[in-house]
Amino acid sequence: MEKGNFILNLYPSTKFMLPLFVTISIFFVPGYLYAYLMLPLCILIAFFAGKAKELVNLVVKGLLVLVLFIFIIQSVIAPGEEIFWSWGIISIKQEGVMRSLSLTSKIIAIASAFLLFFRITPVKDISQALERIGMSPKFSYAIIATFQFIPEISNRSKVIMEAQKSRGVETEGNLLTRAKAFIPVLGPLVLSSITSTEERAIALETRAFSAIGKKTSLNELTKRRIDYIIQVAMVILLTILLIGRIWLWN
Known part of the structure; x- marks a missing residue:
């Protein structure tokens, strides 16, 4: 927090x-x-x-x-x-x-x-909150991986583009030039993504991700009194708006 x-x-x-x-x-x-x-x-x-x-x-x-x-x-x-x-x-x-x-x-x-x-x-907080309501850790991890996939791919492609640029490959200019520069990036990008996936799978297994039993986490979430107050207040406000919709705005 x-x-x-x-x-x-x-x-x-x-x-x-x-x-x-x-x-x-x-x-x-x-x-x-x-x-x-x-x-x-x-x-x-x-x-x-x-x-x-x-x-x-x-x-x-x-x-x-x-x-x-x-x-x-x-x-x-x-x-x-x-x-x-x-x-x-x-x-x-x-x-x-x-x-x-x-x-x-x-x-x-x-x-x-x-x-x-x-x-x-944070995505890790969303994942832990879902696990607390009974969702499978594997499913919650899939949610985290989905949210993290696009930013990781974007950052990795930028690194590869910079590496290609340092080797003399023309990466800036009109649309056609950029399209030609992007094609050599696809190979390293796909291979690095596959390698990253394998490394992540190995890291998860070393931490007993698939082991049966209660999971623990370094990131502990606590629902406080103010959380209950805010949730109840929003439900009450929605109810008021619904009543207003039925009696006043119809």
Whole structure:
């Protein structure tokens, strides 16, 4: 656990209540403003957790580009009668804009909440929390390996590209040049990945991973009183929003 940081020290299931709450609540509250407000809320939480820069980078580099693309496509292809803007055969209708706002707001809310969850929750904590509720250690390890696979492959490919560059291989330039430079990387990348998998399997067996019996861990998680309070509070808040949806917004 992170000493001195209240948010990072929360139990994984408590942290997971945030994306769960966001995913459910955006369908209870009508309109798109509430869903859009989930992004600054997540950034605020990430700021207090010391992860704001990482979250903003993920949102700007990946999420916003995807959302902007979906917004434009949905605005153009959605049917409607009242034209908001037109240019040649392309026309954006007011109904399409409203649908785009509704769809993209939900995507931003859910994606930002889950991005925040994985930024403030180490994968090893997720794995241990799953084991505590009865999940097989082998299955929980598969989850860890899945999350770690892409970053490891990315880092390994960068190292190989730098090695190729130091040998005089042209790795920068136009798209065709980069594609040609990437082909020699595939062989070492695949072989190093296979070697890494074998080494990991040997390391697991030396630590009695497949042995039958109760497993212990150096990383001990503790569910504190504040975790129960937060979980109950979020359930109560969701109930209030549901009642509001039924009695006020219908």
